[in-house]
């Protein structure tokens with residue numbers, strides 16, 4: 172990389188003390204349409220806001236004079252040990268935000284001992300990711316055409332993934348008017364406005380955009396199907412996000428029959444859906460409103476969590492994402508019965524401003540917060556995080 176670009180990246184990382192700090196740097200570094208694409212939700216941003224606010228309704232009842240000197244954030248999920256009970260949520264087109272985005276997220280996660288979920292709307296072939304970071308998980312959107320489902324599932328299995336996450340909250344494309352206002356579009360269309368954004372954000376233009384085109388050509392959607400999808404600038408690119416409103420639990424059953432690894436359903440908010448997913452053979456649920464990017468006004472996952480834990484917590488792993496920014500946020504979800512937490516935007520901002528080192532720093536900030544706050548709460552093991560330690564408003 173150009174020395175000036177890498178100097179700036181190191182400088183930005185030195186100043187990051189919390190996950191929120193990566194957002195501030197990313198806002199300066201990324202062209203406005205790209206930052207807007209990551210930061211925004213749908214329509215009025217009501218769910219995005221509610222996700223963040225939900226944590227304020229829960230406070231702690233710490234215990235004192237308990238020897239927590241041997242405390243650990245380690246946890247086990249599906250028989251595998253992870254160094255902390257959090258991982259990186261799937262995020263599409265990461266390789267446009269950060270150079271080799273999915274790869275740096277996956278490698279940093281692997282080094283930190285946490286899972287990274289590779290997005291189905293990504294621009295790097297899924298095979299490259301699992302080869303570099305074998306503990307990665309894969310997230311698929313169900314192809315709209317049932318006959319294309321099997322091909323994708325077989326591809327993911329033969330690449331070596333052990334955990335498949337199906338995202339089910341995208342029956343219809345959301346109204347992301349924020350994206351349009353910020354100048355983001357799919358397909359990406361060249362315009363004077365975009366050109367000006369490139370000129371005025373040279374570290375991204377040189378360090379991510381030009382470097383990607385020079386080394387890897389125009390990015391394509393690589394993982395929507397069994398074969399490579401359309402380039403991000405192609406006018407027919409939306410066919411990769413084809414019609415999905417006819418999909419049902421029968422299609423889920425089709426996948427459960429074919430996929431022998433762990434099968435998770437992401438985007439559940441209703442306890443009845445959690446129960447149906449488990450009845451159909453899901454090994455886990457990710458309680459999620461897609462980071463406030465799908466149905467505007469959908470309940471904050473933290474609020475939906477207790478009823479879902481009540482319904483299926485004894486039969487399946489219950490995971491959650493949406494608005495988690497602090498170690499204390501993770502503790503609140505675990506105390507409400509979640510087994511694991513995923514974090515989205517902050518890791519992508521960290522990748523954009525600092526590459527793999529940025530993601531590593533973000534993971535270590537969150538781990539340190541978790542470790543410190545477990546000590547302040549009087550807890551030695553994440554399994555001791557119980558509802559008795561919290562107070563709900």
Ligand SMILES: Cc1cc2nc3c(=O)[nH]c(=O)nc-3n(C[C@H](O)[C@H](O)[C@H](O)COP(=O)(O)O)c2cc1C
Pocket residue numbers: 208209210222260261262263290291292310338437459460461462463464492493494495513514515516517519
């Ligand atoms: C830029 C961006 C792209 C996303 N792409 C996907 C995706 O491809 N698949 C998916 O299941 N969820 C996707 N999500 C949703 C995240 O997986 C996750 O549910 C959400 O970001 C969690 O909220 P948080 O960002 O507040 O942590 C995306 C989110 C963002 C911000």
